[in-house]
Amino acid sequence: MGVLTIGCFPGLVGSAVYDFTLKLCDAAAAKGHKVNLWFSGNAAGSVKAHQKHLKDYSTGEKHLTALLEKGVEICTCEACSLARGVTKADAIPGVQWNAMHWYLAKIYSTDRLLHIGGE
Amino acid sequence: MADVKLAMVVQNPQYKGETPRLGITHAISYQTVEVLLEDGETITPTLCFVDKGVLGITKNQKAMEAYGITSTEGHLKNALLVDLDVLVCKEDLARYGIAEDQLVDAAEMGADKSIQVVPYSEIQKAISNAKHVLFF
Numbered sequence: 001m002g003v004l005t006i007g008c009f010p011g012l013v014g015s016a017v018y019d020f021t022l023k024l025c026d027a028a029a030a031k032g033h034k035v036n037l038w039f040s041g042n043a044a045g046s047v048k049a050h051q052k053h054l055k056d057y058s059t060g061e062k063h064l065t066a067l068l069e070k071g072v073e074i075c076t077c078e079a080c081s082l083a084r085g086v087t088k089a090d091a092i093p094g095v096q097w098n099a100m101h102w103y104l105a106k107i108y109s110t111d112r113l114l115h116i117g118g119e
Numbered sequence: 120m121a122d123v124k125l126a127m128v129v130q131n132p133q134y135k136g137e138t139p140r141l142g143i144t145h146a147i148s149y150q151t152v153e154v155l156l157e158d159g160e161t162i163t164p165t166l167c168f169v170d171k172g173v174l175g176i177t178k179n180q181k182a183m184e185a186y187g188i189t190s191t192e193g194h195l196k197n198a199l200l201v202d203l204d205v206l207v208c209k210e211d212l213a214r215y216g217i218a219e220d221q222l223v224d225a226a227e228m229g230a231d232k233s234i235q236v237v238p239y240s241e242i243q244k245a246i247s248n249a250k251h252v253l254f255f
Contacts, residue, residue, distance in 0.1 A: 100145045115252075
């Protein structure tokens with residue numbers, strides 16, 4: 001099995017790309033691949049805990065928690081999250097907080113990289 | 120024990136969104152990635168500006184006055200100071216009427232590197248030589 005690293009930049013609400021990213025992570029993990037997921041930009045706001053799932057909007061928390069339970073490593077850009085008012089104490093447990101070099105380090109040993117830009 | 124080459128390609132204008140700037144800061148972070156790697160393992164990004172990405176990389180930016188944030192100019196100077204290769208597409212500069220002497224320079228800060236204005240074919244080579252390509 002391989003290692004897949006995904007950098008995700010779009011936000012949770014207002015883009016189906018974020019949903020697609022989490023589903024792709026889930027599918028890869030289910031096949032036995034090692035998956036690393038990096039959040040930067042607007043995606044870094046999605047690590048906030050206690051999201052209310054309104055049916056008109058996407059939710060990240062339920063899916064992120066499930067991915068963590070499957071062994072997916074998830075890390076958010078600390079500066080990006082803090083800039084959006086999300087602190088580590090508010091965040092989904094198990095999500096790592098680090099700087100951009102975490103992403104580069106995962107890229108170093110990954111077999112495939114999917115860099116999913118924002119905007 | 121190897122070097123992994125990356126091409127980080129900025130194709131959107133600075134200040135319109137956050138992502139183009141994140142291209143620069145992600146590239147700069149190669150300087151500290153060694154704390155998470157084994158001895159002898161390195162990452163070498165080449166930072167490339169193409170299409171509308173060539174907008175917003177000129178001198179004398181007033182981002183702090185206008186927006187209250189640090190400028191792309193400052194980030195680019197930092198990129199040059201940490202010896203990143205920064206390539207800018209010559210054809211796209213011409214398309215937007217930007218002269219080479221308008222581009223950010225960090226020589227006064229002691230940088231050994233300068234922005235390299237190159238034909239698109241050179242940027243294609245950097246992309247071809249990279250193990251992974253990241254578009255911002």
